[in-house]
Amino acid sequence: MSAPEEQDPLWIDAETTVAARPADHKMELRLWLRLFSCSRLIENDIRRHLNAEFEFSLPRFDILAQLDRADEGLVLGEVSKRLMVSAGNITSLVEGLVKSGHITRTTSSGDRRAQVIRLTDKGRREFRRMAKVHSDWIAAYFERLPQKDIERLMDLLATLKDSTRQSIIARQEP
Amino acid sequence: MSAPEEQDPLWIDAETTVAARPADHKMELRLWLRLFSCSRLIENDIRRHLNAEFEFSLPRFDILAQLDRADEGLVLGEVSKRLMVSAGNITSLVEGLVKSGHITRTTSSGDRRAQVIRLTDKGRREFRRMAKVHSDWIAAYFERLPQKDIERLMDLLATLKDSTRQSIIARQEP
DNA sequence: GACGATTACTTTAGAATTAAAGTATCGAAC
């Protein structure tokens, strides 16, 4: 048995359907939808596997991942910025991770407003166990892209990120 | 007054911080995080503007966008697939859009399980009003990319999407 | 050292999201 060939509009999604549309910034719109659908496709798959194989949620994993790279821990605001989610969201996720014993949380010595979080031994151990498999999943998504394309994508996305940021900043200033 | 230059780790985020990590599939991981952060950056900005300028939520806008391209309406399952969100989520969003008069919802004549949704006149009018500005925002994100880069990105992301789908399908089969 | 503005976080209320279980209909095989 192989792929579901009988499934009628196989792999038709938001990105695909705009193709024939006669519009203004048609190309840019298509590019955005394609970018978004790639991202969503991968994100959903990671979420599914993380849940299925480790009973761990993606947002919780993401916080551990940030902390694994930060030896001195991170203040909540940093986590919020890096993951690009709202500050209020971080508060409750952190609460959960403290309760489950994956991280510790202490008030910063220099600034009593700031809360520093760090991985516990358990947190680091469990994160690394998950990260090992996680990184294999990721590699698989890109498996069929030649190394040259990967590098080219890296460059182009870096440029896009800069361009986007500039355009966001520019709009905020009159 | 210009951009916040004193802000210390300006534009440090999840994607940036993995750069120096000595790891397995380092390149692929970086690429995924870069892709994700581009997508997130744009998505968040669109959401912000849609809320601020039209008091309309992004998921609601996304459904209208699908319907604007589908003259005969769409069954809920199609919407769910195209937007890549769960079926249960669509149910309540559709409920809200019917209540606010943007769409209609009828049982499919051929299949009494299926629900077909369509734009109302009001829905189409309001969507198009928003879409006009929306498309300008999108164009601005890509403003600083040469046309050639845009085309290259389109190609590479198409390849990536295929590669990802194949890898997802492949894992589901023994 | 006392404002006032800013920053770091929390709280609140509500929307969006998912997974999983449930309901109804369809279609195909018998």
Place this chain on the structure above:
DNA sequence: GTTCGATACTTTAATTCTAAAGTAATCGTC
């Protein structure tokens, strides 16, 4: 035409997420 599996959607429970308002600490300036 009955039955059984698949399909289309809904419901439920829980998590994630946001915007906006609130609290407390810090910083700069006078």
